[in-house]
Amino acid sequence: MTWLTWRQHRKQFLFAIIGLAVLAAVLVPTGRSQYRAFDGSGLAACLRTMGETIDYRLADTDCHEPLERFSAEYSGDFAPAVLLIFLPLLVGLFFGAPMVAREVERGTHRLVWTQGTTRLRWAVTKFGLVGAGALLLAAAYAALASWWLYPIAVAHAGRFDYLAFDVQGIAPVGYTVFTVALGTFAGTVWQKVLPAMALTLVGFVGARVAVELARPNFLPPVERRFPVVAYTFPNPMLSDWILDRNVYDASGQVIVPGGDVFCDPPCPEYDPAAYNVHLYQPAGRFWLFQFIEAGLFVALAASLLALAVYRVRRRIA
Amino acid sequence: MLWLTWRQHRTHVLFAVLALAALAAVLVPTGRQMHRVFVDSGLSGCLDAMSRAEFVPEDATDCGAGRFADRYGLFGTVAIVFAVLPLLVGMFFGAPLVAREVEHGTHRLVWTQGTTRLRWAAVKLSLVGTVTLALAVAYAELVSWWLTPLARAGASRFSSLTFDVVGVVPIGYTVFAVAAGIAAGTVWRRMVPAMAATLVAFLATRVAVAVARPHFLPVRERRFPVVTDTRPNALLGDWLLDYGLYAPDGHKLRRVYRASCAPAATESCPYLPGSYNLHTYQPADRFWLFQHIEAGIFAALAVVLLALAVHRIRRRIA
Numbered sequence: 185m186t187w188l189t190w191r192q193h194r195k196q197f198l199f200a201i202i203g204l205a206v207l208a209a210v211l212v213p214t215g216r217s218q219y220r221a222f223d224g225s226g227l228a229a230c231l232r233t234m235g236e237t238i239d240y241r242l243a244d245t246d247c248h249e250p251l252e253r254f255s256a257e258y259s260g261d262f263a264p265a266v267l268l269i270f271l272p273l274l275v276g277l278f279f280g281a282p283m284v285a286r287e288v289e290r291g292t293h294r295l296v297w298t299q300g301t302t303r304l305r306w307a308v309t310k311f312g313l314v315g316a317g318a319l320l321l322a323a324a325y326a327a328l329a330s331w332w333l334y335p336i337a338v339a340h341a342g343r344f345d346y347l348a349f350d351v352q353g354i355a356p357v358g359y360t361v362f363t364v365a366l367g368t369f370a371g372t373v374w375q376k377v378l379p380a381m382a383l384t385l386v387g388f389v390g391a392r393v394a395v396e397l398a399r400p401n402f403l404p405p406v407e408r409r410f411p412v413v414a415y416t417f418p419n420p421m422l423s424d425w426i427l428d429r430n431v432y433d434a435s436g437q438v439i440v441p442g443g444d445v446f447c448d449p450p451c452p453e454y455d456p457a458a459y460n461v462h463l464y465q466p467a468g469r470f471w472l473f474q475f476i477e478a479g480l481f482v483a484l485a486a487s488l489l490a491l492a493v494y495r496v497r498r499r500i501a
Numbered sequence: 502m503l504w505l506t507w508r509q510h511r512t513h514v515l516f517a518v519l520a521l522a523a524l525a526a527v528l529v530p531t532g533r534q535m536h537r538v539f540v541d542s543g544l545s546g547c548l549d550a551m552s553r554a555e556f557v558p559e560d561a562t563d564c565g566a567g568r569f570a571d572r573y574g575l576f577g578t579v580a581i582v583f584a585v586l587p588l589l590v591g592m593f594f595g596a597p598l599v600a601r602e603v604e605h606g607t608h609r610l611v612w613t614q615g616t617t618r619l620r621w622a623a624v625k626l627s628l629v630g631t632v633t634l635a636l637a638v639a640y641a642e643l644v645s646w647w648l649t650p651l652a653r654a655g656a657s658r659f660s661s662l663t664f665d666v667v668g669v670v671p672i673g674y675t676v677f678a679v680a681a682g683i684a685a686g687t688v689w690r691r692m693v694p695a696m697a698a699t700l701v702a703f704l705a706t707r708v709a710v711a712v713a714r715p716h717f718l719p720v721r722e723r724r725f726p727v728v729t730d731t732r733p734n735a736l737l738g739d740w741l742l743d744y745g746l747y748a749p750d751g752h753k754l755r756r757v758y759r760a761s762c763a764p765a766a767t768e769s770c771p772y773l774p775g776s777y778n779l780h781t782y783q784p785a786d787r788f789w790l791f792q793h794i795e796a797g798i799f800a801a802l803a804v805v806l807l808a809l810a811v812h813r814i815r816r817r818i819a
Binding site for chain 2: 199253378
């Protein structure tokens, strides 16, 4: 059974490895030059020292200049990086969806089941081996993408920002496990490759969008209030995930929606009692959120796999 | 044959129309809100007035474009995701078109009922082609409209991946992806390999053309002195390709966007007299020309791939 599974999927693995090698061939050299610029421009050191103080003055030594230099060179890399969010979908489409659907569509499962291999053993071996392969792949590309994106994400809008969060850390591993499980399950329901793939696509997009929208509320956001008219304002290099920013006047009315205002005293345009409110998730919660997100998707994957095993045992003829 | 093709693909079409409706349900309300803010905040009018002069005074307003771009930055990121829509259409519409029939052997039934291979291919290709074209036009229009305010307030409509999801290029990509899927299906004749081949062909071609894009037409140069009290107008929307500070003898000193000294402070200016800044760029008014060149390249590739597919259907598939 192990040999059979390997024999059925070795081509896919070969392609996946080639794909991974191509990705590495692009990311490793560009990443190395990025890191050289990141360290060489003094940005890395500056962010390390600046990333700790909360109150910040414009006159303080800031990372503005090295940040500009670094961003001018590399900020264009952020957009293509966002496309890495589709890697889990590809693994789910090509590894997950055909796993059961292709066998059932062609009737090849019957040959195996009448040779003394139980349905349970068939399902466990297939899901286990292909799943383990997908997991290894996912770990490899997640590690590669996390390493590569780190400097750009830090220089852009923080590692916590929408879609940057999604290609780093362990979240992509969770997405991949989920998508493969979803594809497998879809194959036990529709039992044809193309509809199973379409269902995987829809399920992936649906689940990802839903969790993306829920993510800001995994934990209650923290509020930070600070005056408009002051010499100091919160350090923009803390990499917090700022969810909402508004300016209020003394009576609590919003005067600037969706923005913040800093003004050195004396500042005639603004009432001295006016204040900014930021609603944010602190940068220190990054890994906690990664674990919550990955955990959610792994839990979904476990239930889908259980359903798939159930359907293989009871429903497929 | 018409009825058969419709019958084989109607779930596909239903699916695509639902997806388009879901996309519209997200984009229309958010887009209307963004357009409203764009006009009401005076940004739209200000950009119209400001985006004419090549150089503007040092303290010229940016019309609040920076704040607007910050506020709606997430929309720009989400728009990047739309770059994969043509690929999905190619994988799910193009690749199975021939591959599924041949994999299941159903093409033989049709070919032995008096329908010629050419007629079979022509009807299938033209029907599926028309439907995908209509879909592509619909989503390209929708995304272009949605992204307009952000593209005008942001760096440039040319900037990386904004160019790729607006205008006519998404239509070119879609037609190409579908053609690649069909051709892959006539070569591999099984669905999953055909889909994988579509994926690889699409990615490779897109990357190759995107790398060539800055050189579709000769770049222009903008040279301006270090000692000046004006700066290049960033609101023009030119596609800036390279920039640097040059010594009077023409060799590049540093890669900076702009080095400058106010005319009043010439004595303390650290740069050699006669140093200049040099920007190379594609002007903003070439946007549609570039769109048509890029879409044309992909449409031409699509025609070649379709001809290959028809040839293989007529001669190679048994």
